[in-house]
Amino acid sequence: xxxxxxxxxxxxxxxxxxxxxxxxxxxxxxxxxxxxxxxxxxxxxxxxxxxxxxxxxxxxxxxxxxxxxxxxxxxxxxxxxxxxxxxxxxxx
Numbered sequence: 308x309x310x311x312x313x314x315x316x317x318x319x320x321x322x323x324x325x326x327x328x329x330x331x332x333x334x335x336x337x338x339x340x341x342x343x344x345x346x347x348x349x350x351x352x353x354x355x356x357x358x359x360x361x362x363x364x365x366x367x368x369x370x371x372x373x374x375x376x377x378x379x380x381x382x383x384x385x386x387x388x389x390x391x392x393x394x395x396x397x398x399x
Contacts (some may be wrong), residue, residue: 320349
């Protein structure tokens with residue numbers, strides 16, 4: 308490979324070590340002729356999410372009825388009070 312042919316290297320940012328990825332089809336050993344190259348910045352190693360520490364308590368399964376019952380009772384109370392008000396206004 309002459310100095311004008313060029314080459315593509317991967318450079319380790321930590322050590323500066325170069326790894327030959329392609330010499331564009333020339334040289335010994337002949338590398339692959341690349342059709343397109345994308346330069347992507349090195350992604351940092353994700354830090355693992357720490358496991359949360361338990362704080363106590365008990366997990367109890369709930370049913371839909373247990374969740375909806377207070378709202379149904381409130382709706383019934385509003386309907387009953389509204390009915391009383393309507394009946395009183397009609398008598399007056």
